Amino acid sequence: MTSTTNPSCPCGSLLTLDKCCGRYHQGGLAPTPEALMRSRYVAFVLGRSDYLLATWYPSTRPAELAPDPDAEWKSLSIVSAEPPLDNIGYVHFRACFYERGRVQKGWHVLEEASRFVKDQQRWWYIDGTPTLTRLKPRRNDPCLCGSGRKLKVCCGE
Secondary structure, eight states: OOOSSOOBOTTSOSSBGGGTTHHHHTTOOOSSHHHHHHHHHHHHHHTOHHHHHHTBOTTTOOSOOOOOTTEEEEEEEEEEEOOOBTTEEEEEEEEEEEEOSSSSOEEEEEEEEEEEEEETTEEEEEEEEEEEEEEOOOTTSBOTTSSSSBGGGTTOO
């Protein structure tokens, strides 16, 4: 994302990207499982597979992770973020996206209960239990990006 202005962070925090998740993408350590999860969502938005792999716990990390150019991530909502206990944390989130591919074209929500571990003084993503649901919003429904506008005048097809 290149711009002469400071864009707001896609995680929904209302801070600018550089003051929010961007600082973790530049090498800062996320202080909580929720902060790491938000920064990983932003990495999906920006196509930063390198960051996703770098924050994935080595024993559960895949060898590679290709970005999905057909997915347009639109919004993130945190369902719950439990306070970490014994260096283990959990974050339950929902992320809406629009799939431009031929087979799965349309709106979807990815919901996941993610598990994190604190090791070597940093938080790592371990794994999660994801569910993927196809959505069928109508033109006059609120836009799934969270703008508050109707879908037809915002992110509608």
